[in-house]
Amino acid sequence: MQSNQRAQRRAIIVGGSLGGLFAANLLHRGGWDVTVLERVPEELSGRGAGIVTHPELFEALQSAGVTVDDDIGVTVLDRITLDAHGSVVGSRPHKQTLTAWSKMFHVLRSALPDHCYRSGAIAENVENFTDHAEVLLADGSRLHADLVVAADGFRSSIRQKLLPSVDLKYAGYIAWRGLVDERDISADTWNALFNKFGFCLPAGEQMLGYPVAGPGNTTEPGKRRYNFVWYRPTDEATALQDLLTDAAGKCFVNGIPPALIRPEVIADMRDAARALLAPQFAEIVEKTAAPLFQPIYDLEATQLVFGRTVLLGDAAFVARPHCGMGVTKAAGDATQLARSLAGNADIGLALAEYERERLQYGAAIVEHARHLGAYMQAQLKTPFERNMAEKYRTPDAVMRETAVAPQL
Numbered sequence: 001m002q003s004n005q006r007a008q009r010r011a012i013i014v015g016g017s018l019g020g021l022f023a024a025n026l027l028h029r030g031g032w033d034v035t036v037l038e039r040v041p042e043e044l045s046g047r048g049a050g051i052v053t054h055p056e057l058f059e060a061l062q063s064a065g066v067t068v069d070d071d072i073g074v075t076v077l078d079r080i081t082l083d084a085h086g087s088v089v090g091s092r093p094h095k096q097t098l099t100a101w102s103k104m105f106h107v108l109r110s111a112l113p114d115h116c117y118r119s120g121a122i123a124e125n126v127e128n129f130t131d132h133a134e135v136l137l138a139d140g141s142r143l144h145a146d147l148v149v150a151a152d153g154f155r156s157s158i159r160q161k162l163l164p165s166v167d168l169k170y171a172g173y174i175a176w177r178g179l180v181d182e183r184d185i186s187a188d189t190w191n192a193l194f195n196k197f198g199f200c201l202p203a204g205e206q207m208l209g210y211p212v213a214g215p216g217n218t219t220e221p222g223k224r225r226y227n228f229v230w231y232r233p234t235d236e237a238t239a240l241q242d243l244l245t246d247a248a249g250k251c252f253v254n255g256i257p258p259a260l261i262r263p264e265v266i267a268d269m270r271d272a273a274r275a276l277l278a279p280q281f282a283e284i285v286e287k288t289a290a291p292l293f294q295p296i297y298d299l300e301a302t303q304l305v306f307g308r309t310v311l312l313g314d315a316a317f318v319a320r321p322h323c324g325m326g327v328t329k330a331a332g333d334a335t336q337l338a339r340s341l342a343g344n345a346d347i348g349l350a351l352a353e354y355e356r357e358r359l360q361y362g363a364a365i366v367e368h369a370r371h372l373g374a375y376m377q378a379q380l381k382t383p384f385e386r387n388m389a390e391k392y393r394t395p396d397a398v399m400r401e402t403a404v405a406p407q408l
Contacts, residue, residue, distance in 0.1 A: 009347075012037060012135050012145040014123045014158060018101070019313025019330035020151035021108035024116060025064035026338035027149075034116050035143070037135070039152075041120035049101040049177060050212045050227030052324030052403040060331035063338075065111040071219050072107070073099030074211040081199040081395035082278035086192065090395030096197060096403070100212040100227070104327065126150070126158055128307025146347060148309040149337070151330070154299065155254060156315035162306050168297040171320060173376040174240065175296055176230040176269060178288030182214065182222060185287070189280040194226060199398055202276040204379040204386075206231045208402065209284060228284050229321065230273075231296070233379035240295060258292035266291060296320050296373065300366050304355040308347065310337065317362035322372035324403035325365050333358050368406045 011027050013020045016038025024034045051073075058068050075097045081090035109117070122138035126148050133148040150158035154168065185194065192198075193209060200207040209228035213219050234240045245251045246260040273285035285291070299318035304311045313330030337354050344350035370377075378389035 009033065009147070010035075010145045011147040011149060012133075012143055013149045013151055014126070014135065015150070015152035015156075015313075015315070016040075016117060016119070017151070017153060018104055018108060018327050019153075019315070019334065020149070021105070021112060022060060022064060022331045022334035023149045023151055023312055023337060025066075025108060025111050026060075026334050027341070028112065028116060029063070029065055030338050030342050032147075032341075034112075035145075036112070036117045037121040037123050037137075037143075038117065038119050039122045050179075050210060050229070051099045051101055051104055051327050052210075053097045053099055054325070054328045054405040056335075056405070057328040057331050060328075060335050061107070063335060064108065066107045073097040073103065073213060074219055074224055076195055076197050076210060078195075079197045079199070079399040080192075081201065081399060082192070082280060083200075084202065084276065084278060086278040086280055090199075090399060092396070092399040094197065094399070094404075098197070098210045098212050098227070100217070100225070103213045103217045106217050123152070123158070125161065126309050128309055131308075133308035146308065147341075147351075149312050150309060150315045151312045152315055154297065154314040154318045156311070158309070159301065159311055159315050162309070162311075163301060163303065166299065166301055168299050168318065170236050170240075171296040171298055171370075171373060171377055172236070172380045173231050173233045173296055173373070174243070174293045175321065176232065176285075176291055176293045177228065178285065178291040179212070179225045179227050180284050180287045182211070182224045182226065185226060186283060189283045192280045193284070197399075197403070198281070199395065199402070200278045200281050201393060201395065201398060204233055204376065205276065206376065206398070207277055207281050209281065226284055228281065228288070230277075230285070231373070231376050232272075233376050234295075235380060243293065244295075255294065258290055261292065298366055298370060300363055301359075304359055305351045308351075310351055310354060312337065316358070317366050319362075319366045320369035320373040322402055323365065323369045323406060325369070325405065328405070329362065329365055332361070365406070372401055 010033045013024045013036045016036045024036045028034045079092045079094045083089045123135050125136040127134045135143045197210045207230045212227045214224040244256045273282045301316040312333045336357050340350040340353040375389040375393045378385045
Protein backbone atom coordinates (compact mmCIF):
# COMPACT_ATOMS: atom_id res chain seq x y z
CA MET A 1 0.00 0.00 0.00
CA GLN A 2 2.81 2.40 0.86
CA SER A 3 4.45 1.99 -2.56
CA ASN A 4 1.11 2.63 -4.27
CA GLN A 5 0.69 5.82 -2.32
CA ARG A 6 4.19 6.91 -3.21
CA ALA A 7 3.57 6.10 -6.87
CA GLN A 8 0.73 8.61 -6.83
CA ARG A 9 2.85 11.44 -5.50
CA ARG A 10 3.31 14.25 -7.98
CA ALA A 11 6.40 16.39 -8.48
CA ILE A 12 6.70 19.47 -10.68
CA ILE A 13 10.21 20.33 -11.79
CA VAL A 14 10.65 23.97 -12.79
CA GLY A 15 13.54 24.06 -15.25
CA GLY A 16 14.28 21.54 -17.98
CA SER A 17 18.06 21.75 -18.14
CA LEU A 18 20.48 19.21 -16.65
CA GLY A 19 19.64 19.66 -12.96
CA GLY A 20 15.92 19.47 -13.67
CA LEU A 21 16.37 16.38 -15.84
CA PHE A 22 18.40 14.60 -13.17
CA ALA A 23 15.66 15.29 -10.61
CA ALA A 24 12.89 14.29 -13.01
CA ASN A 25 14.51 11.01 -14.05
CA LEU A 26 15.43 9.98 -10.52
CA LEU A 27 11.99 10.79 -9.09
CA HIS A 28 10.23 9.16 -12.05
CA ARG A 29 12.23 5.97 -11.52
CA GLY A 30 11.29 6.18 -7.85
CA GLY A 31 7.59 5.98 -8.69
CA TRP A 32 6.70 9.68 -8.79
CA ASP A 33 4.45 11.28 -11.39
CA VAL A 34 6.73 14.05 -12.66
CA THR A 35 6.20 17.05 -14.92
CA VAL A 36 9.09 19.20 -16.11
CA LEU A 37 8.27 22.81 -16.99
CA GLU A 38 10.79 24.39 -19.37
CA ARG A 39 10.17 28.02 -20.31
CA VAL A 40 11.96 27.83 -23.68
CA PRO A 41 9.38 26.86 -26.36
CA GLU A 42 11.68 24.64 -28.41
CA GLU A 43 13.74 21.81 -26.99
CA LEU A 44 17.00 22.99 -25.52
CA SER A 45 19.88 22.22 -27.86
CA GLY A 46 23.00 23.61 -29.41
CA ARG A 47 24.78 24.48 -26.19
CA GLY A 48 28.42 23.58 -26.51
CA ALA A 49 29.87 24.09 -23.07
CA GLY A 50 32.30 21.42 -21.97
CA ILE A 51 31.58 19.43 -18.82
CA VAL A 52 34.11 17.76 -16.56
CA THR A 53 32.92 14.44 -15.16
CA HIS A 54 33.47 12.89 -11.74
CA PRO A 55 32.55 9.43 -10.37
CA GLU A 56 29.52 10.89 -8.55
CA LEU A 57 28.17 12.14 -11.87
CA PHE A 58 28.42 8.70 -13.47
CA GLU A 59 26.69 7.12 -10.48
CA ALA A 60 23.83 9.61 -10.81
CA LEU A 61 23.54 8.94 -14.55
CA GLN A 62 23.27 5.22 -13.97
CA SER A 63 20.66 5.75 -11.25
CA ALA A 64 18.73 7.92 -13.72
CA GLY A 65 18.62 5.09 -16.24
CA VAL A 66 21.42 6.27 -18.52
CA THR A 67 23.92 3.75 -19.86
CA VAL A 68 27.42 5.01 -19.14
CA ASP A 69 29.89 3.70 -21.70
CA ASP A 70 32.85 4.95 -23.73
CA ASP A 71 30.48 7.06 -25.84
CA ILE A 72 29.57 9.32 -22.90
CA GLY A 73 32.61 11.52 -23.53
CA VAL A 74 36.26 11.76 -24.46
CA THR A 75 38.84 10.34 -22.06
CA VAL A 76 42.25 11.95 -21.57
CA LEU A 77 45.15 10.52 -19.58
CA ASP A 78 47.37 13.53 -18.92
CA ARG A 79 47.45 17.21 -18.04
CA ILE A 80 49.98 19.68 -19.40
CA THR A 81 50.79 23.35 -18.99
CA LEU A 82 52.23 25.37 -21.88
CA ASP A 83 54.15 28.62 -21.58
CA ALA A 84 53.67 31.64 -23.84
CA HIS A 85 56.03 30.10 -26.42
CA GLY A 86 54.14 26.81 -26.57
CA SER A 87 56.68 24.74 -24.62
CA VAL A 88 55.56 22.27 -21.96
CA VAL A 89 56.44 23.62 -18.50
CA GLY A 90 54.48 21.10 -16.49
CA SER A 91 52.80 17.73 -16.89
CA ARG A 92 50.83 15.41 -14.67
CA PRO A 93 49.08 12.06 -15.28
CA HIS A 94 45.36 12.36 -14.58
CA LYS A 95 42.76 10.20 -16.26
CA GLN A 96 39.46 11.98 -16.77
CA THR A 97 36.44 11.87 -19.06
CA LEU A 98 35.25 15.13 -20.60
CA THR A 99 31.85 15.57 -22.16
CA ALA A 100 29.62 18.33 -23.48
CA TRP A 101 26.39 19.95 -22.32
CA SER A 102 24.57 18.79 -25.44
CA LYS A 103 25.65 15.19 -24.88
CA MET A 104 24.45 15.24 -21.27
CA PHE A 105 21.16 16.84 -22.22
CA HIS A 106 20.58 14.26 -24.93
CA VAL A 107 21.10 11.21 -22.72
CA LEU A 108 19.05 12.61 -19.83
CA ARG A 109 16.22 13.87 -22.03
CA SER A 110 16.08 10.53 -23.87
CA ALA A 111 15.70 8.68 -20.56
CA LEU A 112 12.61 10.68 -19.60
CA PRO A 113 9.22 9.86 -21.21
CA ASP A 114 8.08 12.65 -23.54
CA HIS A 115 4.81 13.20 -21.70
CA CYS A 116 6.80 14.27 -18.61
CA TYR A 117 8.43 17.25 -20.35
CA ARG A 118 6.57 20.45 -21.25
CA SER A 119 8.34 23.09 -23.32
CA GLY A 120 7.14 26.70 -23.40
CA ALA A 121 5.67 26.45 -19.90
CA ILE A 122 6.58 29.52 -17.85
CA ALA A 123 6.26 29.25 -14.08
CA GLU A 124 5.36 32.67 -12.67
CA ASN A 125 5.09 31.76 -9.01
CA VAL A 126 4.95 28.95 -6.47
CA GLU A 127 2.65 28.88 -3.45
CA ASN A 128 3.19 26.47 -0.57
CA PHE A 129 0.45 24.95 1.57
CA THR A 130 0.51 22.45 4.41
CA ASP A 131 0.11 19.35 2.27
CA HIS A 132 0.92 20.52 -1.27
CA ALA A 133 2.30 23.29 -3.46
CA GLU A 134 0.84 25.08 -6.47
CA VAL A 135 2.65 26.45 -9.50
CA LEU A 136 1.06 29.44 -11.25
CA LEU A 137 1.84 29.49 -14.97
CA ALA A 138 2.04 32.52 -17.23
CA ASP A 139 -1.13 31.41 -19.03
CA GLY A 140 -3.07 31.71 -15.76
CA SER A 141 -3.37 28.00 -15.07
CA ARG A 142 -2.39 26.33 -11.80
CA LEU A 143 -0.70 22.99 -11.27
CA HIS A 144 -0.95 21.14 -7.96
CA ALA A 145 1.82 18.89 -6.68
CA ASP A 146 3.11 17.19 -3.57
CA LEU A 147 6.54 18.65 -4.34
CA VAL A 148 7.95 21.48 -6.46
CA VAL A 149 11.64 21.38 -7.40
CA ALA A 150 13.11 24.73 -8.41
CA ALA A 151 15.86 23.80 -10.88
CA ASP A 152 15.56 26.98 -12.92
CA GLY A 153 19.22 27.93 -13.02
CA PHE A 154 21.54 30.52 -11.55
CA ARG A 155 19.04 33.36 -12.15
CA SER A 156 16.21 31.33 -10.62
CA SER A 157 13.03 33.37 -10.45
CA ILE A 158 11.70 31.07 -7.75
CA ARG A 159 14.78 31.57 -5.57
CA GLN A 160 14.53 35.33 -6.04
CA LYS A 161 10.97 35.22 -4.66
CA LEU A 162 11.79 32.88 -1.78
CA LEU A 163 15.17 34.40 -0.86
CA PRO A 164 15.10 38.01 -2.12
CA SER A 165 18.17 38.95 -0.06
CA VAL A 166 20.35 36.25 -1.68
CA ASP A 167 21.81 37.44 -4.96
CA LEU A 168 24.62 36.74 -7.39
CA LYS A 169 27.97 38.30 -6.52
CA TYR A 170 30.30 39.13 -9.40
CA ALA A 171 33.73 37.57 -8.85
CA GLY A 172 35.72 40.17 -10.79
CA TYR A 173 36.47 38.20 -13.94
CA ILE A 174 34.85 36.63 -16.97
CA ALA A 175 35.25 33.37 -18.87
CA TRP A 176 35.55 33.36 -22.63
CA ARG A 177 34.42 30.03 -24.08
CA GLY A 178 34.46 28.40 -27.46
CA LEU A 179 34.55 25.21 -29.50
CA VAL A 180 36.59 24.22 -32.55
CA ASP A 181 35.96 21.18 -34.72
CA GLU A 182 38.76 18.66 -34.47
CA ARG A 183 39.24 18.59 -38.25
CA ASP A 184 39.98 22.34 -38.31
CA ILE A 185 42.92 22.13 -35.88
CA SER A 186 46.43 22.04 -37.34
CA ALA A 187 48.46 18.87 -36.87
CA ASP A 188 50.98 20.54 -34.55
CA THR A 189 48.29 21.98 -32.28
CA TRP A 190 46.33 18.72 -32.31
CA ASN A 191 49.43 16.79 -31.22
CA ALA A 192 50.14 19.31 -28.45
CA LEU A 193 46.63 19.67 -27.04
CA PHE A 194 43.91 17.41 -28.26
CA ASN A 195 44.27 14.24 -26.21
CA LYS A 196 45.11 16.13 -23.02
CA PHE A 197 43.66 18.52 -20.49
CA GLY A 198 45.74 21.60 -21.25
CA PHE A 199 46.53 24.83 -19.40
CA CYS A 200 48.26 28.11 -20.10
CA LEU A 201 48.88 30.68 -17.33
CA PRO A 202 49.53 34.21 -18.61
CA ALA A 203 50.01 36.77 -15.85
CA GLY A 204 46.75 37.29 -13.97
CA GLU A 205 44.77 34.94 -16.21
CA GLN A 206 44.13 31.27 -16.91
CA MET A 207 43.41 29.37 -20.11
CA LEU A 208 42.37 25.73 -20.17
CA GLY A 209 41.02 23.36 -22.77
CA TYR A 210 40.07 19.77 -23.45
CA PRO A 211 38.37 17.59 -26.12
CA VAL A 212 34.62 16.96 -26.06
CA ALA A 213 31.99 15.30 -28.23
CA GLY A 214 31.39 16.78 -31.66
CA PRO A 215 28.29 17.62 -33.73
CA GLY A 216 25.53 15.09 -33.21
CA ASN A 217 27.19 14.18 -29.90
CA THR A 218 29.69 11.94 -31.64
CA THR A 219 32.89 10.88 -29.92
CA GLU A 220 34.32 9.36 -33.10
CA PRO A 221 37.96 10.39 -33.63
CA GLY A 222 38.21 13.11 -36.23
CA LYS A 223 34.69 14.36 -35.55
CA ARG A 224 35.07 15.67 -32.01
CA ARG A 225 35.59 19.24 -30.80
CA TYR A 226 38.05 21.10 -28.63
CA ASN A 227 36.57 23.21 -25.83
CA PHE A 228 38.38 26.15 -24.25
CA VAL A 229 37.72 28.36 -21.22
CA TRP A 230 39.78 31.54 -20.76
CA TYR A 231 39.47 33.45 -17.47
CA ARG A 232 40.24 37.18 -17.66
CA PRO A 233 39.95 39.81 -14.90
CA THR A 234 37.37 42.43 -15.88
CA ASP A 235 36.31 45.46 -13.88
CA GLU A 236 32.55 45.42 -13.31
CA ALA A 237 31.85 49.15 -13.46
CA THR A 238 33.58 49.87 -16.76
CA ALA A 239 35.03 47.01 -18.78
CA LEU A 240 32.27 44.48 -18.06
CA GLN A 241 29.52 46.96 -18.88
CA ASP A 242 31.23 47.69 -22.19
CA LEU A 243 31.53 44.00 -23.04
CA LEU A 244 27.82 43.48 -22.29
CA THR A 245 26.77 46.31 -24.62
CA ASP A 246 25.79 45.55 -28.21
CA ALA A 247 26.38 47.66 -31.33
CA ALA A 248 23.07 49.50 -30.80
CA GLY A 249 24.10 50.59 -27.30
CA LYS A 250 21.88 48.19 -25.36
CA CYS A 251 23.49 46.70 -22.25
CA PHE A 252 22.48 43.13 -21.41
CA VAL A 253 23.14 43.04 -17.68
CA ASN A 254 22.04 39.39 -17.42
CA GLY A 255 24.43 38.26 -20.15
CA ILE A 256 24.74 39.29 -23.78
CA PRO A 257 23.63 36.79 -26.47
CA PRO A 258 26.72 35.53 -28.34
CA ALA A 259 25.42 36.81 -31.67
CA LEU A 260 25.25 40.36 -30.29
CA ILE A 261 28.81 40.58 -28.99
CA ARG A 262 30.35 43.46 -30.94
CA PRO A 263 32.89 42.45 -33.63
CA GLU A 264 35.53 44.74 -32.13
CA VAL A 265 35.18 42.99 -28.75
CA ILE A 266 35.89 39.63 -30.36
CA ALA A 267 38.74 41.12 -32.41
CA ASP A 268 40.34 42.53 -29.24
CA MET A 269 40.00 39.14 -27.56
CA ARG A 270 41.69 37.37 -30.47
CA ASP A 271 44.50 39.97 -30.45
CA ALA A 272 45.02 39.32 -26.73
CA ALA A 273 45.16 35.58 -27.37
CA ARG A 274 47.93 36.03 -29.94
CA ALA A 275 49.86 38.27 -27.55
CA LEU A 276 49.43 36.33 -24.30
CA LEU A 277 48.71 32.67 -24.94
CA ALA A 278 50.71 29.73 -26.18
CA PRO A 279 50.50 29.63 -30.00
CA GLN A 280 48.50 26.40 -29.81
CA PHE A 281 45.83 28.01 -27.65
CA ALA A 282 45.90 31.17 -29.76
CA GLU A 283 45.07 29.01 -32.76
CA ILE A 284 42.12 27.48 -30.94
CA VAL A 285 40.79 30.96 -30.12
CA GLU A 286 41.37 32.17 -33.68
CA LYS A 287 39.45 29.24 -35.19
CA THR A 288 36.47 29.49 -32.83
CA ALA A 289 33.61 30.65 -35.04
CA ALA A 290 31.30 31.95 -32.32
CA PRO A 291 33.10 32.69 -29.04
CA LEU A 292 31.03 33.79 -26.07
CA PHE A 293 31.77 35.02 -22.58
CA GLN A 294 30.15 34.67 -19.18
CA PRO A 295 30.67 36.82 -16.09
CA ILE A 296 31.70 34.62 -13.15
CA TYR A 297 29.49 34.72 -10.06
CA ASP A 298 29.17 33.26 -6.58
CA LEU A 299 25.84 32.52 -4.93
CA GLU A 300 24.96 30.72 -1.69
CA ALA A 301 21.40 29.97 -0.63
CA THR A 302 20.83 30.16 3.10
CA GLN A 303 17.88 27.77 2.93
CA LEU A 304 16.87 25.02 0.48
CA VAL A 305 13.39 23.99 1.63
CA PHE A 306 10.29 26.18 1.74
CA GLY A 307 7.30 24.08 2.65
CA ARG A 308 6.84 21.76 -0.31
CA THR A 309 9.30 23.63 -2.56
CA VAL A 310 13.04 22.87 -2.75
CA LEU A 311 15.96 24.54 -4.50
CA LEU A 312 18.32 22.36 -6.53
CA GLY A 313 21.47 22.83 -8.60
CA ASP A 314 22.42 26.35 -9.67
CA ALA A 315 19.16 27.68 -8.26
CA ALA A 316 20.65 26.96 -4.83
CA PHE A 317 24.40 27.44 -5.21
CA VAL A 318 26.49 28.94 -7.97
CA ALA A 319 30.14 27.95 -7.74
CA ARG A 320 32.85 29.25 -10.02
CA PRO A 321 33.63 26.65 -12.69
CA HIS A 322 37.23 25.98 -11.60
CA CYS A 323 36.40 22.80 -9.71
CA GLY A 324 34.18 21.54 -12.54
CA MET A 325 31.46 20.53 -10.10
CA GLY A 326 28.41 22.42 -11.37
CA VAL A 327 26.65 19.54 -13.11
CA THR A 328 27.97 16.96 -10.67
CA LYS A 329 26.65 18.98 -7.72
CA ALA A 330 23.23 19.26 -9.37
CA ALA A 331 23.27 15.51 -9.95
CA GLY A 332 24.23 14.98 -6.31
CA ASP A 333 21.40 17.26 -5.19
CA ALA A 334 18.92 15.25 -7.25
CA THR A 335 20.32 11.95 -5.97
CA GLN A 336 20.01 13.05 -2.34
CA LEU A 337 16.49 14.38 -2.90
CA ALA A 338 15.32 11.11 -4.45
CA ARG A 339 17.08 9.08 -1.73
CA SER A 340 15.54 11.11 1.10
CA LEU A 341 12.05 10.87 -0.37
CA ALA A 342 12.38 7.14 -0.97
CA GLY A 343 13.55 6.52 2.57
CA ASN A 344 10.95 8.57 4.42
CA ALA A 345 7.18 8.42 4.02
CA ASP A 346 6.85 11.88 5.58
CA ILE A 347 7.73 14.39 2.85
CA GLY A 348 8.48 17.13 5.36
CA LEU A 349 11.03 14.97 7.18
CA ALA A 350 12.52 13.85 3.86
CA LEU A 351 12.99 17.44 2.69
CA ALA A 352 14.55 18.39 6.02
CA GLU A 353 17.09 15.61 5.52
CA TYR A 354 17.78 16.82 1.96
CA GLU A 355 18.45 20.34 3.20
CA ARG A 356 20.65 19.12 6.02
CA GLU A 357 22.79 17.06 3.65
CA ARG A 358 23.10 19.50 0.75
CA LEU A 359 23.19 22.95 2.35
CA GLN A 360 26.60 22.43 3.93
CA TYR A 361 27.95 20.61 0.88
CA GLY A 362 26.91 23.38 -1.51
CA ALA A 363 28.52 26.04 0.66
CA ALA A 364 31.75 24.04 0.78
CA ILE A 365 31.86 23.72 -3.03
CA VAL A 366 31.36 27.48 -3.44
CA GLU A 367 34.16 28.18 -0.98
CA HIS A 368 36.52 25.72 -2.67
CA ALA A 369 35.83 27.28 -6.07
CA ARG A 370 36.53 30.73 -4.61
CA HIS A 371 39.92 29.45 -3.49
CA LEU A 372 40.72 28.20 -6.97
CA GLY A 373 39.64 31.49 -8.57
CA ALA A 374 41.28 33.80 -6.05
CA TYR A 375 44.21 34.55 -8.35
CA MET A 376 42.05 36.07 -11.12
CA GLN A 377 39.97 37.98 -8.59
CA ALA A 378 43.09 39.35 -6.90
CA GLN A 379 44.19 41.10 -10.09
CA LEU A 380 41.65 43.83 -9.39
CA LYS A 381 42.74 44.22 -5.76
CA THR A 382 45.89 45.34 -3.93
CA PRO A 383 49.50 44.36 -4.75
CA PHE A 384 49.63 42.44 -1.45
CA GLU A 385 46.57 40.36 -2.37
CA ARG A 386 48.00 39.70 -5.82
CA ASN A 387 51.27 38.49 -4.31
CA MET A 388 49.48 36.26 -1.82
CA ALA A 389 47.42 34.68 -4.59
CA GLU A 390 50.50 34.10 -6.75
CA LYS A 391 51.66 31.10 -4.70
CA TYR A 392 48.63 29.13 -5.83
CA ARG A 393 49.36 29.69 -9.50
CA THR A 394 52.23 27.31 -10.17
CA PRO A 395 51.56 24.87 -13.03
CA ASP A 396 51.66 21.96 -10.58
CA ALA A 397 49.09 23.54 -8.24
CA VAL A 398 46.74 24.41 -11.10
CA MET A 399 46.95 20.97 -12.68
CA ARG A 400 46.52 19.26 -9.30
CA GLU A 401 43.41 21.18 -8.18
CA THR A 402 41.51 22.44 -11.22
CA ALA A 403 38.45 20.39 -12.23
CA VAL A 404 39.19 17.81 -9.55
CA ALA A 405 36.47 16.83 -7.07
CA PRO A 406 37.45 18.29 -3.69
CA GLN A 407 37.78 16.14 -0.59
CA LEU A 408 35.11 17.73 1.61
